[in-house]
Amino acid sequence: MNTLTVSQVNTYIKALLDGSEPLKNIFVQGELSNFKLYRPSGHMYFTLKDEKSQLKAVMFSSNASRLRFMPENGASVICRGRISAYEKSGEYQLYAEDMQPVGAGALSLQFEQLKKKLFAEGVCSEAVKKPLPAYPQKIGVATSSSGAAIQDIINITARRYPLAQLVIAPCAVQGEKAAPEIVSVLKRLDSRADIDVIIVGRGGGSMEDLWAFNTEEVARAVIACRTPVVSAVGHESDFTICDFVSDMRAPTPSAAAELVCPDINALREQTASLRYTMQLYMRSQLDELSRRLGELTALSPLADGEALIAPFADRLSSLSQKLAAAFEQKAQTEFQRFSSLAGRLNALSPLAVLERGFAVASQGGGAVSSVRELDLKKALNIRFTDGSAGCTVNEVIFDED
Numbered sequence: 047m048n049t050l051t052v053s054q055v056n057t058y059i060k061a062l063l064d065g066s067e068p069l070k071n072i073f074v075q076g077e078l079s080n081f082k083l084y085r086p087s088g089h090m091y092f093t094l095k096d097e098k099s100q101l102k103a104v105m106f107s108s109n110a111s112r113l114r115f116m117p118e119n120g121a122s123v124i125c126r127g128r129i130s131a132y133e134k135s136g137e138y139q140l141y142a143e144d145m146q147p148v149g150a151g152a153l154s155l156q157f158e159q160l161k162k163k164l165f166a167e168g169v170c171s172e173a174v175k176k177p178l179p180a181y182p183q184k185i186g187v188a189t190s191s192s193g194a195a196i197q198d199i200i201n202i203t204a205r206r207y208p209l210a211q212l213v214i215a216p217c218a219v220q221g222e223k224a225a226p227e228i229v230s231v232l233k234r235l236d237s238r239a240d241i242d243v244i245i246v247g248r249g250g251g252s253m254e255d256l257w258a259f260n261t262e263e264v265a266r267a268v269i270a271c272r273t274p275v276v277s278a279v280g281h282e283s284d285f286t287i288c289d290f291v292s293d294m295r296a297p298t299p300s301a302a303a304e305l306v307c308p309d310i311n312a313l314r315e316q317t318a319s320l321r322y323t324m325q326l327y328m329r330s331q332l333d334e335l336s337r338r339l340g341e342l343t344a345l346s347p348l349a350d351g352e353a354l355i356a357p358f359a360d361r362l363s364s365l366s367q368k369l370a371a372a373f374e375q376k377a378q379t380e381f382q383r384f385s386s387l388a389g390r391l392n393a394l395s396p397l398a399v400l401e402r403g404f405a406v407a408s409q410g411g412g413a414v415s416s417v418r419e420l421d422l423k424k425a426l427n428i429r430f431t432d433g434s435a436g437c438t439v440n441e442v443i444f445d446e447d
Contacts, residue, residue: 053133060131063138069129074101074140075148078121083110090117094125094140103127103140113145115156122148153253157260160287169269175293176274178306182242184211185306186235186273188228191216195249195278195299202300207307213241219248224258229267236271244271245302246288247278256280259288268292278302405430417442 050058063069076094083090088107093100103125117123127142147155164170185203189195196214203210215235217227228246235244246268248256258264259279265287268275277288282297289295296302406429407414414420426437 052136056131056133056136059136059138060133063130064128066129071126071128072140073124073126074103075122075124076101078117078119078123081117081119090142092117094123101140102137103142105142105145109143114153115147116159117145121155124148153257153260157253157287160260160262160265161290164265164287164291170290178274178276178294179242181308182207182210182306184213184240184242186238186241186244187212187214188217188231188235188244188246189214189248189299190219193219193249195247198298198300199245199303202303203307206304206309208310210307213238219258220251220255221258225261225264228258228264232264232267232271232275236273241273243306244273244275245278245296245299245306246275246292247296247299247302248280249299250281250284256284256286259286261287264288265291276302276306417444 074094076096079093079095079100081090081092088110090105090110091103092105093102095101105125105127124146125140125142126144127140129138130141131138168174187196187199189199191214200212203212213235215231217231218224219228232244232246235241247259253260256279259277268277268288268291274293276294276296277286277292278296278299278301279286279288280298294305296305408427408429409419409421409424414426420426420439420442422439422442426439428435428437
């Protein structure tokens, strides 16, 4: 008897399975059940089943990380891989290398899953969306520098609101590098204090072309922006995750520029209308105030100004006459007093003495009041009322006591 160990049997079966060409690369369709994702390894374990049977399967993290959707129990999928045995347990299973949903594509499923997740978090609610500025001074634009979208935004901004300045931050909008570059540009624009609003987007394309705007990393970057963000991705019929998490969705890049920029011609018309309305209001107010002033004047003592000041005018005239009379009397009294003083002063004046026939003798610049003061050697000056005379003293005679 040729006896085999369990390990030998399992090894033999595994070798048979691994050597079977049809089992090296097969496609298996079934419904997912018992799905488990182990962390941190990232390996996926699940079962594929149909109405009659089931097949255990495993997808290692190196392949699972490339999936564009998260597998869920009950989902119908097609798995590509190989059939082999696990020697330790003696069970054969499918080693899946790829998985695609049946019916809806992987991208559509991933889109719906992320959309459901973000709505559940409340980050797509209107209550958390920031209002757009009415009159932006600087507008940040995150898009490709070579696409038609940027030209549309430039042209419409220049036409509608030339007062605004565009701050263009070029980035890839398609391909593997697109999502990281969009995230980087959004962070850079949002860090600037002078940016009032940000437009992020691109022109139309397939779902694959627009996929960067459906990634969670771009969605989180939009949510984190303190600056209001307008999503302008694709055509009007295109919806992306970026549209749901942004503060406003524009159907096209051109529409985004129109949403962000007010129409300067409409503003001019509005300003002119407001100016005209203000003028009418001010004229109406002035007319009303003039009417009220007329009524108040007619009912107040100020209505007849002459009658109001007449009593005061008569009193003022009487006071003026009394003041003039008192001034005249005071002037006469002072004049008489001045004349009396002048007369008394004149009586004491040497000139008055001279007028009575007397004379004043002076010698050496000083008046001589005694013959004892005379110097026979010096000339003597005699002052009369109408002139003076120079004399020589020949003799001095003293009066006897």
